């Protein structure tokens with residue numbers, strides 16, 4: 451039988467089609483292979499994480515005459531602070547190379563545990579730095595601090611009573627914040643380094659009320675610790691924080707408005 455041209459092309463097309471279907475698994479990636487590849491590219495690479503930086507232990511003047519606390523109490527406290535900084539660095543290093551493919555569960559994953567510990571270590575480091583920095587005997591309250599406290603609390607005495615009440619009521623930190631939303635100084639309590647932290651708030655006076663902050667010197671007498679501590683607040687540092695972190699910001703805003 452003589453094959454005409456039309457039939458010849460038709461047979462060629464059928465053969466090519468059959469070959470293509472038969473070899474499809476070899477050239478078309480499977481659905482699961484493609485999905486796996488997508489997940490691998492989107493979650494498991496290390497370059498999705500922020501690069502860690504080395505957080506340093508700050509040095510403070512822990513001499514005995516600077517605060518109402520003894521050298522031993524301050525030295526022990528300093529060791530705890532150094533531990534927070536070390537853990538902060540360790541956590542950031544681990545997060546920098548972690549595989550996040552298991553980070554899909556709110557009960558437990560290594561990633562979740564590290565992220566929870568990250569704020570605990572970071573805040574634990576920074577809160578101690580702020581606390582140690584605002585300790586020093588023999589300073590007097592500056593004019594900007596007085597103005598703001600009287601404006602917001604009615605009197606210095608009212609403010610002191612509220613701050614001490616906060617410190618006697620909480621497990622972690624009593625802190626006078628400048629609240630950006632209300633534009634006021636406001637005392638808050640933190641149950642832990644990373645719990646009940648108010649948003650949009652700048653720490654101005656930081657008081658550590660964990661037992662380790664006073665147990666060596668005062669036993670469980672927290673009231674005595676706080677009474678003595680009021681006389682050891684470094685009002686020069688508090689004044690500087692108000693000028694640099696509160697008033698300077700307002701000044702910059704005003705200058706911006708004037709230049710418009």
Ligand SMILES: [Fe+2]
Pocket residue numbers: 527530578658660662663
């Ligand atoms: Fe502490």
